[in-house]
Amino acid sequence: MxxxxxxxxxxxxxxxxxxxxNSITAKVRISDRSMFRxxxxxxxxxxxxxxxxxxxxxxxxxxxxxKAIPFLEQFLGAKKVASGFYxxxxxxxxxxxxxxxxxxxxxxxTLVLHVTQSALDEIAYAHKIPRVDQLVWPxxxxxxxxxxxxxxxxxxxxxxxxxxxxxxxxxxxxxxxHIVSSYGGLRISTPRSRGGLSPLQMRRAxxxxxxxxxxxxxxxxxxxxxxxxxxxxxxxxxxTFRRPPYxxxxxxxxARAKDLIAxxxxxxxxxxxxxxxxxxxxxxxxxxxxxxxxxxxxxxxTTRGRRGSGS
Numbered sequence: 001m002x003x004x005x006x007x008x009x010x011x012x013x014x015x016x017x018x019x020x021x022n023s024i025t026a027k028v029r030i031s032d033r034s035m036f037r038x039x040x041x042x043x044x045x046x047x048x049x050x051x052x053x054x055x056x057x058x059x060x061x062x063x064x065x066x067k068a069i070p071f072l073e074q075f076l077g078a079k080k081v082a083s084g085f086y087x088x089x090x091x092x093x094x095x096x097x098x099x100x101x102x103x104x105x106x107x108x109x110t111l112v113l114h115v116t117q118s119a120l121d122e123i124a125y126a127h128k129i130p131r132v133d134q135l136v137w138p139x140x141x142x143x144x145x146x147x148x149x150x151x152x153x154x155x156x157x158x159x160x161x162x163x164x165x166x167x168x169x170x171x172x173x174x175x176x177x178h179i180v181s182s183y184g185g186l187r188i189s190t191p192r193s194r195g196g197l198s199p200l201q202m203r204r205a206x207x208x209x210x211x212x213x214x215x216x217x218x219x220x221x222x223x224x225x226x227x228x229x230x231x232x233x234x235x236x237x238x239x240t241f242r243r244p245p246y247x248x249x250x251x252x253x254x255a256r257a258k259d260l261i262a263x264x265x266x267x268x269x270x271x272x273x274x275x276x277x278x279x280x281x282x283x284x285x286x287x288x289x290x291x292x293x294x295x296x297x298x299x300x301x302t303t304r305g306r307r308g309s310g311s
Contacts, residue, residue: 007030007036008036010036010059010114011030011036011039011114014112015028015041017051017052018041018047018051019047019048019049019051020041020043023043025043025044025045026041026042026043027040027041027042027043027044028040028041028042029041029157031153031156031157031160031168032160033156033160033163033165033168034153034156034165034168034169034172035218036114037113037114037115037172038111038112038113038114038153038172039111039112039114039157040066040109040110040111040112040154040157041110041112042066042067042107042108042109042110043107043108044107045107046104046105046106046107046108047102047103047104047105049103050075050101050102050103051101051102051104052099052100052101058096058097058116058117058118059096059114059115059116059117060093060094060095060096060114060115060116060117060135061092061093061094061096061100061112061113061114061115062091062092062093062094062112062113062115062146062175062179063091063092063094063110063111063112063113064089064090064091064110064111064112064113064143064146064147064150065086065087065088065089065090065091065108065109065110065140066088066109066110066111066150066154067088067107067108067109067110068085068086068087068088069085069086069090069104069106069107069108070085070106071083071084071085071105071106072084072086072102072103072104072105072106072108073102073103074092074094074100074101074102074103074139074140075100075101075102075103076094076095076098076099076100076101077098077099077101081139082139082140084140085140086140087140087142089142089143089144089147090140090141090142091137091140091141091142091143091146091147092137092139092140093135093136093137093139093179093183095134095135111150111153111154113172113175115176115179117132119176120132120176120179120180120184122229122230122231123173123176123177123180123188123231124180124186125229125231126229126231126232126235127188127231129180129186129187129188130186132180132184132186134184135179135183135184136183136184136185137182137183143182145175145178145182146175146178149171149174149175149178152171153168153171153172156168161278162278162279162282164214164215164216164246164249165215165216165217165218165219166209166215166217166218166219166222166245166246166249167215167246169218169219169220169230170219170234170244170245170246173219173230173231173234177231195236195239196236196237196239196240197226197233197236197237197239197240201226201227201228201236202240204225204226205222205225205226205233205237205245208221208222208225209222209245209248209249209252210252213249213252213253213256213275213276214276214277214278215246215249215276219233219234219245222245249276250286250290251290252276253275253276253277253283253286254275254286254287254290254291256274256275256276257271257272257275257277257283257287257295258287258291258298260274260275261295261298261299261302262299262302268280268283268284268295268296268299271283271295283295284296
């Protein structure tokens with residue numbers, strides 16, 4: 001596995017049951033920036049025999065095919081529930097309590113989400129809807145929402161240092177809300193009467209985020225500072241600031257960079273790091289999107305403007 005952090009037992013069991021551990025044809029990457037809630041697994045030769053997943057009884061696996069598979073068979077216990085061609089974007093939802101198994105003799109490339117019942121329960125509680133007892137989705141059918149959000153998760157595995165934990169948590173929370181709604185059959189609505197953050201919570205959240213502009217914190221950590229669940233905090237923060245926490249972070253990074261550019265002669269690469277960006281390229285992209293100009297050009301125009309005014 002391409003991670004230096006300690007991998008939870010769930011993923012160790014998963015890779016062992018899938019015959020991926022120590023396989024020279026397998027490739028496994030687990031995101032340690034998201035508390036190991038997703039990973040990308042694949043093999044250039046397929047799997048040698050039928051596999052069986054394992055985990056906590058209330059866990060789910062949501063799989064997204066990143067590469068078309070000519071043929072596979074899926075089982076729940078001894079019952080075959082699907083077989084045949086799986087397209088790019090094909091999604092399956094597997095309840096580990098039903099002892100899922102798979103026959104996969106062909107090469108594959110799959111994004112795997114580890115979804116716990118507790119995460120689904122938190123969303124249900126926060127939105128005051130019934131608890132989700134079962135997730136249902138036709139095996140291998142397309143889901144554009146999972147596919148597009150899944151691409152963001154895949155990109156974060158390719159460039160982990162360019163993706164903040166807060167942003168990943170935002171994507172995973174959005175996926176879990178979609179799963180509750182589309183696979184659990186429950187409608188999630190956001191009551192307009194529900195208030196935002198209190199003044200004390202606003203101060204605590206913004207001070208905590210300001211202290212971690214690099215985004216190397218989990219959304220759960222920020223929510224705990226405000227004594228709220230992740231679902232409640234995410235909704236209340238958006239209602240208060242009209243943007244999600246990760247976007248607020250990016251805007252604050254740009255504001256800090258803008259101040260350093262205007263008041264110092266530091267190189268842009270150094271300003272990027274001091275502002276919480278992973279590198280100068282990340283600064284350039286966010287700065288241009290928000291300010292309208294690349295930071296180098298903005299610095300030049302600002303300098304000329306000061307000279308023209310005689311300052």
